Structures are given as C-alpha cells and as structure tokens.
Amino acid sequence: MFAALSQNGIVGRAFAGDLFKLNFHNPRDFTTDNYRRIDDKTFGGGAGMVMKIEPLEKSLHEAHKIQKEQGVKNSLVIYMSPQGKKVDQKVINQLSTYDGIIIVSGRYEGVDERFIERNVDIELSVGDFVVSGGEIPAMLVIDGIVRQIPGSMNSMESVEHDSFMNGLLDCPHYAAPRNYEGSIVPDELLSGDHEKIRKWRLQQSLWRTYQRRPDLLADKQLTKEQSRLLEEMISRNKI
16 A cells, blocks of 8 residues: 555655655564454454454564664654544644654554553544545655655745645645636736735735635734735625
8 A cells, every 4th residue: 555655756756765764564464373363353342343452562563673773762653543633734743853653554443442552652633534544544644744854855945835834725826828718827926026926925825724724823823914914805805
C-alpha cells in the first residue's frame, strides 16, 4: 500500500533523495503460530476481531531498534484511531519537529487496549469517519510531515503559502490563459505590482476563510491590516 507514497510525487522524491527514512514492520512477521494470526475475538463477546498485543509489541520493539541504529534517540509513537486527536496543520507542524516517529496502523475493531496504554504517546484521527485500516490515514500524516522537510519541495515559499500554514485558507490561484471563454484572471494578479498582489491574495485568503471556515477565524487574532481587508470584503459583498 505504501508504494503509492514512497514511489510517487513529492514524498517519493524526498524518499529517493534520502531526505527521510521510511521503515515498514508487518506484525505478522512477529507471530508464533502456524497461521500467523494477528487478531482474535474480543473478550466479552461481540462482532469483529481485535489485533493482539504480543505481535504488535514485538513489531514496535523492532521499529525502535531500527530507528536507534539509524541514529534516532527518541521516537514519538502514534496510533491512528477515530478516537484520537484530530490532525490539523498545527499537529503536522509539531510532528515535523520530532527526530523520529513510529505510526501504528490498526485494523479490524482496533487493537488491544493494553498496547495503547503501554506504548502509545498520542492517538490521532484524520476525521470523524471510519475506514478499513490506519494505513491511508498514516500516509496522509507522513505526506504532511515530509512537506515540511527542507529540500522536499522545489520552493519552500509554496509550503509557507499553503492553506492553514498561517491559520487561513489559501487564496485562489490562476494560470494561463488569461481569458478562458470569458472567465478572466483578476486584474490585480496581472498588474505586476507586488504589493497590490500581496494585498489581493491576503484579502482573498481572509474572505475565503470567512466564507468556508469561520471557525478558523474565531481562533485567530487578526492584525489591523487583516481586519481592515476582511471588513472591506464583508461590506462589498453585503446584499
């Protein structure tokens, strides 16, 4: 599954360029029975199976061992779970400061709670919905972290202007042609005036956030310029 991440796009190039290391550990390799079972029925009855603690802990110990060999002193252990803290850009930025991270991807009804209590530093969720396993959510987190690594992007300016990096949604973007079937690129972007372009982008970013994610503005202390630009847009768009 992780070939989609490690062999393609920005993350694939960063991986190939040795900007970060990515190790995989399959709990099935740490089972002791002939069937290599990593799950069992849940105590107390009920539908679904639960991942067993022993192969998970053995996998985790191996992950720690490999990271130490690679020079990682301390690793943050994450379990991807719908019950975890919701991932946002702040979380990604914080995770990008760690020397090493180990992500545990659950399956079935989840993992034995004792594994979480004994080993997990933080549970994370990518949204209030359920998927078949934690692999794809883990890939999303990895992608977000790798984008913060210097050298992974052609331009770090692109990273700085991404949505959520400054607590706002990104502004609209346009490319050639200037006029497409009567739909024309805003004049400000064609002016060549860098200050005018900066203000237009900031204002559009504020307005888009106000329209689509007002909850972000509730937690943000706007500057005088930001407040003025947003008020202008609100006044301009009043019916």
